[in-house]
Amino acid sequence: MSVILLSINESDVGADFDRFALTRPGEEALRSSLRDLVEGGVIEEALLLSTCARTELYVMADQFHATVDEMASALAQSLELSITVVQPVTRVLYGRAAVRHLLRVAGGLESAIVGESEILSQVKQALLAARESKIVLGSLGRYFERALEVGKRIRNETLIGSGNVSVTSAAALLAMTSDAVLTDVSPRVGVVGSGAIGSEVARVLMDRGAEVTLMSSSAERRDILHRELSGVRVVPTSDLSDQLASLDTLVMAGSSTPMVLDASILEGFSGLRIIDLCRPRTIDRAVAxxxxxxxxxxxxxxxxxxxxxxxxxxxVDSVEMIIEAELADFGELAWLQDMNPVLRSLYEEAERVRQRELGRSLKRLGETDPKIIQELELLTHRLVNKLLHQPTASLREQAGTEGFAEFLEDFKTIFRL
Known part of the structure; x- marks a missing residue:
């Protein structure tokens, strides 16, 4: 049992990533499909990490090829794309490599803005969502808990998070850049989206003196925000059209359906700045x-x-040193969990064969002398150990390297394990 990762990243596919970014309904549908696969015993655990720049599936499973095919199919279905479109852009990592990637994500090295802090909150939320969906039940959750600890350590011990360069702080700074600032009038900013990013943008803007209107489609979430963000006006997202006339800047920070705000709605709103932080984009490109x-x-x-x-x-170098040090202890578990049961099964099967054949030979020979029986026991043990030494040494040498999943499956096929 080991970690298998299917990853589609904006860094790999560029602007075309919009096609592979999950909407909220898509995320829910995929988690539902994953729950069916867990309950059906096809996979052991699964976790979806979906952000503005990545769509990733982390899975615990026994079989490599079959799992990759099954996960790619589920991902394609949730994206409403053909699997022939999804597979070519999907990076697949296994065992040690998958764990290293997870640590790099938590450490901020895989983010568009290196070291950005939002990713830790997103990883935590992904873990909570997976547990609520009952698709993370054991070791995969512990891997993510450890990754969160490593991410916090990296930010405490290095300068990877220094400066004011997070998505939320940058968006807030850009939102404050308007004609209102030049006239000493507090800029009026609307924020659409009440998730982690939207709420943080609203909080930073309020701290900087903006008049903030936060829009959320969830009545329950609006009630919470009324209590948490004193000083921020909270209204339903359906009020967006009515709010536009009173805004200097609009920040789109939700995960709603792409192109919810088209150019025709914005005719006549001179001086309006729109900041779209979403993937998929929520703004018609004609707006420009x-x-x-x-x-x-x-x-x-x-x-x-x-x-x-x-x-x-x-x-970055300091962060990578921390990750490699952690990986020596933490990442090794990913492939040991796969390799050790295979080796145990190999030696157990060899021992069954040795005892069966030795028993048959002693019975045919009618041998009862304890010294001879003991010598034959030692002889057959030595033969088995010598025959299995090179195959097991080769398996250990391959463990944790690229292509280990395929090597392990071939190993199991050759020895019928």
Missing amino acids: EVAGVVLVDLDDVNRFVADQLAERMEA
């Missing part, structure tokens, strides 16, 4: 052509903070 409307998307936010990353980039 509307007179007087400025559109800033996630790529623009990333470019905005790029020149502030020098200090963080200097910390």
Whole structure:
């Protein structure tokens, strides 16, 4: 049993990532499919990590090829795409490599903005959602708990999180850049989306003196935000059209259906700045052509903070050293959990064969002398150990390397384990 990762990242597919970003209904549908697979015994555990720049499935399972095919199919179905479209852009990692990737994600090395802090909250939320869906029940959850601890340690011991370059802080800074600032009037900012990013953007904006209106489609969530964000006006998302006229800046920070705000709605709103932090995008690209409307998307936010990353980039080597040190202790478990049961099964089967054949030979010979029986016992033990030494040594040498999953499956096939 080991970790298998299927990952589609914006860093791999570029602007085309919009096609592979899950909406909230898509996430729920995929978790439901994963729960069916767990309950059916096809996989042991699963966890979906879906952010604005990555769609990743972490799975605990026995079989490599069959699991990859099953997960790719479930992912394609939830994205409403053909599996022939999904498979070519999906990176597959196994065992040690999958664990290393998880640690790099938690450490901020796989983020568009290196060291951004939001990813830790997103990883934590993904773990909670998986546990609520009953698709994480054991060791996979412990891997993620450890990854969260490593992520916190990295930020405490290195400068990877230094400076003001997170998505939320950058978006808030851009939202404050309006004509209102030049006239000493508090900028009026609307934030659509009440999740972790939307709530944090609203909180940062409020701290900087903006008049903030936060929009959420969930009545329950609005009640919570009324209590948590004193000073922020909270309204239903359905009020968006009515709110536009009173805003200097609109920040889209939810995970709703793509293109919910099209250009026709924005005609006449001169001076409006729109910041779209979503993947898939929630803004019609034609909005950029509307007179007087400025559109800033996630790529623009990333470019905005790029020149502030020098200090963080200097910390990358230190972060990678921490990850490799952790991996020596933590990542090794991923492939040991697969290899050790196979080796145990191999030696147990060899011992059964040895005892059966030795018993038959002693019976045919009618041998009862204890000394001879003992010598034959030692002889057959030595023969078995010598015959199995090289195969097991080869398996240990391959453990944790690229291609180990295929090697292990071939090993089990050859020895019929």
